[in-house]
Amino acid sequence: xxxxxxxxxxxxxxxxxxxxxxxxxxxxxxxxxxxxxxxxxxxxxxxxxxxxxxxxxxxxxxxxxxxxxxxxxxxxxxxxxxxxxxxxxxxxxxxxxxxxxxxxxxxxxxxxxxxxxxxxxxxxxxxxxxxxxxxxxxxxxxxxxxxxxxxxxxxxxxxxxxxxxxxxxxxxxxxx
Amino acid sequence: xxxxxxxxxxxxxxxxxxxxxxxxxxxxxxxxxxxxxxxxxxxxxxxxxxxxxxxxxxxxxxxxxxxxxxxxxxxxxxxxxxxxxxxxxxxxxxxxxxxxxxxxxxxxxxxxxxxxxx
Numbered sequence: 389x390x391x392x393x394x395x396x397x398x399x400x401x402x403x404x405x406x407x408x409x410x411x412x413x414x415x416x417x418x419x420x421x422x423x424x425x426x427x428x429x430x431x432x433x434x435x436x437x438x439x440x441x442x443x444x445x446x447x448x449x450x451x452x453x454x455x456x457x458x459x460x461x462x463x464x465x466x467x468x469x470x471x472x473x474x475x476x477x478x479x480x481x482x483x484x485x486x487x488x489x490x491x492x493x494x495x496x497x498x499x500x501x502x503x504x505x506x507x508x509x510x511x512x513x514x515x516x517x518x519x520x521x522x523x524x525x526x527x528x529x530x531x532x533x534x535x536x537x538x539x540x541x542x543x544x545x546x547x548x549x550x551x552x553x554x555x556x557x558x559x560x561x562x563x564x
Numbered sequence: 565x566x567x568x569x570x571x572x573x574x575x576x577x578x579x580x581x582x583x584x585x586x587x588x589x590x591x592x593x594x595x596x597x598x599x600x601x602x603x604x605x606x607x608x609x610x611x612x613x614x615x616x617x618x619x620x621x622x623x624x625x626x627x628x629x630x631x632x633x634x635x636x637x638x639x640x641x642x643x644x645x646x647x648x649x650x651x652x653x654x655x656x657x658x659x660x661x662x663x664x665x666x667x668x669x670x671x672x673x674x675x676x677x678x679x680x681x682x
Binding site for chain 1: 566569622624625626628629630631632633635636637638639640642643644645646647648650651654655658659661662663665666668669670672673676677678
């Protein structure tokens with residue numbers, strides 16, 4: 389099965405990259421691990437036939453968020469600061485919680501009776517991305533959330549410019 | 565459906581293999597006679613000033629943030645662009661309103677001088 393093979397490879401890469409992101413003391417290496425694990429998530433989205441989500445994952449998370457994280461590391465690290473230990477000292481408790489969750493999940497999966505499976509979700513007809521596009525601009529669909537999202541982005545944009553640039557006035561452009 | 569992604573898989577495998585191969589060949593074939601001069605940091609032939617990793621100006625953050633926001637805008641454009649002929653004039657107007665609202669932020673950033681690079 390090609391799907392199973394791709395899933396196993398993607399999941400293995402994702403897990404290793406996620407461990408690198410969590411365990412590495414070098415923040416830049418951790419960020420690179422995070423990028424790879426985000427890309428692995430995009431592969432999982434493709435396997436789930438969520439093509440639009442996969443594209444969004446690559447464009448926004450692998451593309452933009454990763455750059456933002458790397459820039460943030462370069463911005464904030466103090467000159468000459470030692471590589472700190474980034475592991476939270478309460479990690480044994482986190483391990484305990486994760487272990488309990490794993491046991492609970494295992495019990496849940498074991499208790500699941502495949503014969504009484506839920507009816508399969510109906511396949512979405514046609515191109516999912518095209519349907520999403522139609523719903524976004526349909527007055528009976530999501531046109532108001534769509535335009536409100538634009539206002540939200542505008543607020544974030546102005547906020548970012550104000551926070552990062554607020555102290556200076558626009559003297560650069562007036563001098564010319 | 566998964567076969568559509570074969571080119572991406574080939575690209576991933578080839579680029580990874582090429583990177584590994586280059587590093588590996590260099591480690592295997594390259595002669596290694598390290599001296600103090602060779603191991604010291606190199607900065608265009610001059611004696612390096614300060615550490616190699618220093619704090620970057622906040623401008624980089626601003627550019628990354630602007631890129632992120634317009635990237636999210638592109639993601640909204642994608643599903644619309646797939647079917648924009650079917651959506652007709654109303655869909656076009658909707659998207660123009662969406663872009664116009666963001667254009668206000670773009671002009672604000674521009675007027676603030678956030679896009680200037682000295």
